[in-house]
Amino acid sequence: MAEPNEDEEARRHREKMEKRKAVQDAEVASKTITRKGLLMVHTGAGKGKSTAAFGLVLRALGHGWKVGVVQFGKGQWRSGERDMLEKLGNVSWHTLGEGFTWETQDRARDEAAARRAWDKALELMDDPEIRLLALDELNIALRYEHLPLAEVLAALTGRRDDLNVVVTGRNAKPELIACADLVTEMTLVKHHFAAGVKAQEGIEF
Amino acid sequence: MAEPNEDEEARRHREKMEKRKAVQDAEVASKTITRKGLLMVHTGAGKGKSTAAFGLVLRALGHGWKVGVVQFGKGQWRSGERDMLEKLGNVSWHTLGEGFTWETQDRARDEAAARRAWDKALELMDDPEIRLLALDELNIALRYEHLPLAEVLAALTGRRDDLNVVVTGRNAKPELIACADLVTEMTLVKHHFAAGVKAQEGIEF
Known part of the structure; x- marks a missing residue:
């Protein structure tokens, strides 16, 4: 038979959990807007910004959505991954970046590449079938002012x-x-580069 | 013809970028360990922890790896997404959690579920073909002490x-x-729940 103090502990645990569930249920019930396309931002110096975006692409394809992807950088993702996502559904994928400016060392070329990528993004935004658009590394193009911020925000x-x-x-x-609905900052807590370990094939590219 | 100060600006830009590239090239060259399976942790209160993990699964499948997935929670991901990943390759997927403790309000059941999931994780770790193992929401099971931390770390x-x-x-x-090679904290900067917008199908589940 359970000792009385064990019963007491189980009761307290149940009460605490019931209270937490009530708080959470009330919070969910308070949300009244049922559908609105979100503007999401993945930023920060940590890993996972693009990887989580491609996870969202995978999820959207799982819902049968058409998805657009524009890469403003060269894209660390090999064509293999792109092929896999395209195999799963309706993806309009465009890798239009020329690489980061410290690779190309030519500002005019960087600006022209960013413009081509942005024009493609605008075209995809006009496609009413597309329900998710991933603008990979757009933040880099904005940071280096390869595109006018006001135009992009509008x-x-x-x-x-x-x-x-x-x-x-x-x-x-x-x-x-300020314009976004959901902003996540990926913060680097610890990185194996510090321990002399190279970028890992299959994990980082 | 370009004005002299534009030439000067272009030259300065090129020099700055050349310097940055040299620093980066030197950093990459300093990494000497070429392969070592990584222990990665996605934590924090922000979005994208599981989504980025499933993005890693996608990438690993793109390399033709066999992948294991154990979900210690109920898993927000619908079976549709799981089916999609399984379509792409060799995935051994196990959703063994019973939901969070504030849903079940039964500690013994939570512990038994965590143990089942952990036993499966150990089994998958023994499979030499598996190159990536995703332990989704394991941190929750450890936090609530549903599993002994020392055993898991060992x-x-x-x-x-x-x-x-x-x-x-x-x-x-x-x-x-402390044991991990790569730790990313997903920090919530801004969330549409605060503006009364419900969880979005296709994006959040």
């Missing part, structure tokens, strides 16, 4: 109500964060 | 050298962080 905030957009890249502009 | 740190593991869930134990 298009993003004026988007269709059912279009979800996820923007990735470190150093997100504060003005973009 | 198994994770004693894993095969070529096995990558990613552990997700908020409130990662400091002892786990």
